[in-house]
Amino acid sequence: ARKRDGKNGMLVFDTSMLDSARERHEMEQNIEAALKEDWFEAYLQPIVSLGDGRIAGFEALMRLNHPEKGILSPAKIIGIAEENGSIARVGERVLEKAIGNLARLTQLEGADTTYLAINFSPLQFTETLPHKLAALLLKHHISPARIVIEITEAVLMLDNPDVHAVLKQLSEFGCRIALDDFGTGYSSLSYLNRFPVDIVKVDQSFTRSLSTGTADVRRKSRMLIKGIRTISHQMGCTVVAEGIETKEQWELLRKLGLDYGQGYLFSRPMPIENMLLMLEMESEVKATDCA
Ligand code: C2E
Ligand code: MG
Ligand code: MG
Ligand code: MG
Numbered sequence: 145a146r147k148r149d150g151k152n153g154m155l156v157f158d159t160s161m162l163d164s165a166r167e168r169h170e171m172e173q174n175i176e177a178a179l180k181e182d183w184f185e186a187y188l189q190p191i192v193s194l195g196d197g198r199i200a201g202f203e204a205l206m207r208l209n210h211p212e213k214g215i216l217s218p219a220k221i222i223g224i225a226e227e228n229g230s231i232a233r234v235g236e237r238v239l240e241k242a243i244g245n246l247a248r249l250t251q252l253e254g255a256d257t258t259y260l261a262i263n264f265s266p267l268q269f270t271e272t273l274p275h276k277l278a279a280l281l282l283k284h285h286i287s288p289a290r291i292v293i294e295i296t297e298a299v300l301m302l303d304n305p306d307v308h309a310v311l312k313q314l315s316e317f318g319c320r321i322a323l324d325d326f327g328t329g330y331s332s333l334s335y336l337n338r339f340p341v342d343i344v345k346v347d348q349s350f351t352r353s354l355s356t357g358t359a360d361v362r363r364k365s366r367m368l369i370k371g372i373r374t375i376s377h378q379m380g381c382t383v384v385a386e387g388i389e390t391k392e393q394w395e396l397l398r399k400l401g402l403d404y405g406q407g408y409l410f411s412r413p414m415p416i417e418n419m420l421l422m423l424e425m426e427s428e429v430k431a432t433d434c435a
Contacts, residue, residue: 195398201404388408
């Protein structure tokens with residue numbers, strides 16, 4: 145590719161722009177193919193009670209399972225889908241997959257009361273969402289009380305009255321609202337006041353900072369987490385820690401009074417089939433223990 149300056153009104157571009165344009169185009173094609181060929185999946189990651197390590201719920205995490213390229217992670221997909229508008233269809237497909245998976249989990253003994261947290265892009269909060277969600281739940285005989293809607297501050301920052309109305313409707317319908325990646329970006333504590341938030345998910349960077357850096361940094365991280373925990377609890381929210389990878393982090397977060405946690409220590413996100421197998425094996429182990 146050539147690179148020219150824009151002095152004469154000529155287009156300025158370089159190889160990296162060309163690469164990213166090609167990459168974008170390729171991803172747009174992946175997305176369309178995935179919708180058509182049914183390659184989108186909702187992986188599941190357990191969310192455990194920090195007190196006893198028992199599974200309280202799961203988070204659904206989007207994966208594009210490409211037959212040749214393998215598993216593609218959400219970060220890039222979502223950005224591009226938001227920009228070209230396909231996020232509405234992608235989001236709806238992943239929502240269907242996620243609710244279908246919850247229905248399958250529900251057939252397992254002991255997993256019939258677990259909740260499912262689903263991530264939503266700001267652009268998905270259209271007035272048709274509550275109806276679509278309600279229809280899916282009805283189809284699978286699932287109570288809205290078992291659904292957690294995960295949003296980031298980006299949703300609230302839109303300050304769009306329609307988005308607020310949809311959130312309020314979902315909340316009144318019985319779903320819970322979780323504020324994801326809390327403590328990063330433009331965190332504003334006032335969101336906890338202005339929106340029907342039930343769950344605060346403390347960003348994984350806090351968990352990481354508990355066990356890296358100087359003693360002073362670690363001490364301050366503990367204070368920050370404790371502060372978020374105290375305010376969240378006083379606002380009536382439960383608190384979930386993200387990104388727990390070590391026993392030490394689990395122990396610290398439990399001592400800091402956080403309610404739930406998720407991370408590779410407990411389980412990586414996995415396809416529903418693997419999750420069902422893992423849960424069945426665990427319950428067999430428990431059954432043998434009792435015998
Ligand atoms: P998130 O909602 O904050 O999800 C947590 C991310 O942390 C996931 O990355 C998960 O795989 C990863 N994770 C979990 N435990 C650990 C750990 O112990 N250590 C580390 N290093 N990472 C851990 P993933 O699956 O790549 O998703 C990235 C982000 O993409 C999500 O962040 C969420 O914002 C977005 N996302 C995922 N699925 C969807 C979806 O269906 N719709 C929308 N709109 N966004 C989604
Ligand atoms: Mg999330
Ligand atoms: Mg998160
Ligand atoms: Mg995150």
